[in-house]
Amino acid sequence: MSDLKINMNNFEEVKKSLNSKSLRVCVIGIGRIGLPTALSFAKSGLQTIGVDINENLVQDINSKKFPLKDEPGYENIFHDVLEKKLFSATTKIADAVNNSDLILLSLPTPMDENNIPDYSALIIVGSQLSEILNPNSLVIVESTIEPGFIEDEMISLISKSGRLKIEDNFSIGVCPENANPGEILHDFTNLPRLVGGINQNITKIITMIYKYVFSVELIEMENCKTANAVKLTTNVFRDINIAFVSELALMFEKLGIDTMKVLEAAKAKYNFQVHYPGAGVGGPCLPINSYQLLNTARRTGTKLSIIESGRMINESMPDHVIKLTCDAFNEYKKPIKNSKILVMGISYKPNVKDIQLTPAKEIIEKFQNLGSLVHIYDPFFSSTEIFGLKVEDNFEDMPEMDAVVIVTGHDEFKRIEIDSFLKMKSKILIDTRGIIDPISIKNKNLIFRGLGRGDF
Numbered sequence: 001m002s003d004l005k006i007n008m009n010n011f012e013e014v015k016k017s018l019n020s021k022s023l024r025v026c027v028i029g030i031g032r033i034g035l036p037t038a039l040s041f042a043k044s045g046l047q048t049i050g051v052d053i054n055e056n057l058v059q060d061i062n063s064k065k066f067p068l069k070d071e072p073g074y075e076n077i078f079h080d081v082l083e084k085k086l087f088s089a090t091t092k093i094a095d096a097v098n099n100s101d102l103i104l105l106s107l108p109t110p111m112d113e114n115n116i117p118d119y120s121a122l123i124i125v126g127s128q129l130s131e132i133l134n135p136n137s138l139v140i141v142e143s144t145i146e147p148g149f150i151e152d153e154m155i156s157l158i159s160k161s162g163r164l165k166i167e168d169n170f171s172i173g174v175c176p177e178n179a180n181p182g183e184i185l186h187d188f189t190n191l192p193r194l195v196g197g198i199n200q201n202i203t204k205i206i207t208m209i210y211k212y213v214f215s216v217e218l219i220e221m222e223n224c225k226t227a228n229a230v231k232l233t234t235n236v237f238r239d240i241n242i243a244f245v246s247e248l249a250l251m252f253e254k255l256g257i258d259t260m261k262v263l264e265a266a267k268a269k270y271n272f273q274v275h276y277p278g279a280g281v282g283g284p285c286l287p288i289n290s291y292q293l294l295n296t297a298r299r300t301g302t303k304l305s306i307i308e309s310g311r312m313i314n315e316s317m318p319d320h321v322i323k324l325t326c327d328a329f330n331e332y333k334k335p336i337k338n339s340k341i342l343v344m345g346i347s348y349k350p351n352v353k354d355i356q357l358t359p360a361k362e363i364i365e366k367f368q369n370l371g372s373l374v375h376i377y378d379p380f381f382s383s384t385e386i387f388g389l390k391v392e393d394n395f396e397d398m399p400e401m402d403a404v405v406i407v408t409g410h411d412e413f414k415r416i417e418i419d420s421f422l423k424m425k426s427k428i429l430i431d432t433r434g435i436i437d438p439i440s441i442k443n444k445n446l447i448f449r450g451l452g453r454g455d456f
């Protein structure tokens with residue numbers, strides 16, 4: 001065990017170690033969030049090591065290949081800290097932890113096929129820490145976890161071997177991550193962060209460390225579970241509100257009301273927070289965070305019926321996309337079977353290269369089940385193969401297509417001239433993200449369906 005000099009439980013010692021840049025940091029899990037986190041710590045001058053079980057990722061990093069090309073601003077930082085030898089990566093967790101004072105966990109917290117949260121990565125690493133963590137270290141969990149996970153599970157996992165006792169010779173806290181993929185540098189340098197420690201002293205120490213690295217507002221919470229509750233509350237708020245406007249959009253469509261116009265005007269009211277309807281809600285956060293709170297409700301014998309309904313609505317939106325498309329084919333008097341459909345956008349949200357839990361997958365499968373031949377175009381995935389389909393390089397194949405279905409509102413799609421869609425064989429255009437102004441297709445020879453846009 002390395003001869004650590006810093007007692008991470010001691011405010012003054014940690015302060016000194018920051019000033020002298022002698023505090024050593026280990027980030028376990030260097031994916032979408034963990035790598036930018038590790039780079040931020042290294043950029044502040046602290047010796048940082050990233051640990052990951054993904055050997056290719058570790059190898060790429062150590063051979064100076066930046067893996068997060070769609071995260072603006074980090075590539076230069078990456079090369080700079082590698083050059084200065086402030087950052088490296090490894091698969092050897094024991095060595096890395098042994099040579100560190102501060103351990104950050106940025107491990108995945110996905111869910112299984114039954115929508116049950118899967119904390120296995122944290123459980124595995126928690127058990128490993130029980131054997132390898134140096135006394136007087138500080139562990140900070142950045143992963144999104146349910147309120148109570150630290151208090152009820154993580155502490156006993158780390159204490160399992162009997163070497164370590166919480167508040168006696170190790171400490172723990174949370175700093176749940178709020179950043180958006182594609183905007184992480186912006187978010188890390190602008191968004192306030194939540195901090196919760198196992199006691200007030202640890203909360204203060206974590207705040208001091210994060211202030212040193214990120215210089216953003218730090219919001220100190222009473223404890224870990226309250227900080228995690230805030231993180232989930234903010235994301236689930238979005239999931240529910242998207243469900244709310246999506247359900248309204250289904251009704252407004254029938255009434256011939258343009259939901260986008262409704263929302264535009266509603267925004268003018270001081271206490272209205274706008275959310276937009278769409279083809280479904282994906283990504284690594286919102287759906288999972290709702291199921292995390294539903295799991296907490298199950299554990300505590302509570303019912304969270306609004307979240308349950310919100311999930312049901314958001315998960316039904318791909319079916320509505322299929323319905324809109326089938327309606328349009330009916331109007332054109334052409335069977336959808338054997339038709340060629342171009343799905344535009346497969347990312348779960350605009351302007352990022354990320355297909356985690358994307359509704360596009362379900363939409364594509366449903367079209368295929370109806371016998372359509374699906375093509376996909378997404379500027380973030382050009383020339384790769386996704387969902388068993390080659391992603392088109394451009395829309396040169398448009399004349400071959402019977403229908404175009406816009407599933408993701410990438411900025412690039414907003415710039416497409418409406419007349420480009422007229423090149424299509426059957427001229428059916430479905431917009432699930434409110435990016436085509438219905439006025440612009442008036443008097444054009446297009447059969448148009450806009451999700452939540454009424455009849456045009």
Ligand SMILES: NC(=O)c1ccc[n+]([C@@H]2O[C@H](COP(=O)([O-])OP(=O)(O)OC[C@H]3O[C@@H](n4cnc5c(N)ncnc54)[C@H](O)[C@@H]3O)[C@@H](O)[C@H]2O)c1
Nearest residue numbers: 029031032033052053054106107108109121143144177181
């Ligand atoms: N991606 C986001 O937009 C986002 C935003 C806010 C919060 N979060 C939360 O941050 C956490 C991390 O998410 P992410 O998107 O960075 O995930 P990710 O999958 O991109 O990265 C996780 C990394 O952990 C590694 N890993 C898995 N098991 C490991 C183990 N046992 N030991 C070492 N490494 C291991 C994986 O190989 C991967 O590189 C999650 O809890 C997520 O909910 C994510």
